[in-house]
Amino acid sequence: MRLRRSDAETFAAGTFIFSFVAVILAMAAVVTAGMAYAHTDTVSHRLDKVASGGAIGSTTKVTLEEYAIKASPALVKAGVVTLDVTNVGGMTHELVLVRAASPQALPIVTTAGERSVGAVDEEAISEANTMGETGDVKAQGHARKQFHLTPGTYVMFCNIDNIAKDQTVTNHFVKGMSATLTVV
Numbered sequence: 001m002r003l004r005r006s007d008a009e010t011f012a013a014g015t016f017i018f019s020f021v022a023v024i025l026a027m028a029a030v031v032t033a034g035m036a037y038a039h040t041d042t043v044s045h046r047l048d049k050v051a052s053g054g055a056i057g058s059t060t061k062v063t064l065e066e067y068a069i070k071a072s073p074a075l076v077k078a079g080v081v082t083l084d085v086t087n088v089g090g091m092t093h094e095l096v097l098v099r100a101a102s103p104q105a106l107p108i109v110t111t112a113g114e115r116s117v118g119a120v121d122e123e124a125i126s127e128a129n130t131m132g133e134t135g136d137v138k139a140q141g142h143a144r145k146q147f148h149l150t151p152g153t154y155v156m157f158c159n160i161d162n163i164a165k166d167q168t169v170t171n172h173f174v175k176g177m178s179a180t181l182t183v184v
């Protein structure tokens with residue numbers, strides 16, 4: 001049958017809307033399938049995809065102060081990672097980077113010797129898990145250091161001991177100078 005002009009236009013519009021809905025449904029199916037896939041995936045794998053997409057950078061700004069370490073962001077992309085470290089405090093600090101699950105997981109000095117009791121026993125950390133350090137960063141000083149990091153959790157800490165005139169020792173790690181850095 002011959003369609004009148006207005007019917008033909010209505011028919012064309014209907015076809016267009018039908019096609020449009022079909023495309024939307026197809027996209028929804030792809031997204032749903034993708035989400036189902038992601039749910040079976042590991043968190044790190046998903047984060048890895050985000051990282052490779054450029055949403056996560058390879059540089060983090062770190063501040064040192066009495067007695068805290070803060071990294072922003074605390075999540076960086078694996079590879080060459082740059083720590084842009086600023087000592088915003090009033091005394092010398094350092095940043096030591098090791099691979100560890102948490103500050104609590106680090107080996108601790110139990111007998112006073114080269115370092116005070118409660119300090120991190122750096123010699124007890126394997127070479128493979130020792131990434132490096134900035135060395136001393138003076139008050140208001142700055143240090144920029146690059147590390148080759150694979151995905152995992154790392155701990156940054158300051159292990160400096162200050163010895164008062166009365167021989168009282170203050171270890172910065174004991175006072176809380178540590179923070180984690182997640183690499184994906």
Ligand SMILES: [Cu+2]
Pocket residue numbers: 092093094158159160172177
């Ligand atoms: Cu310190």
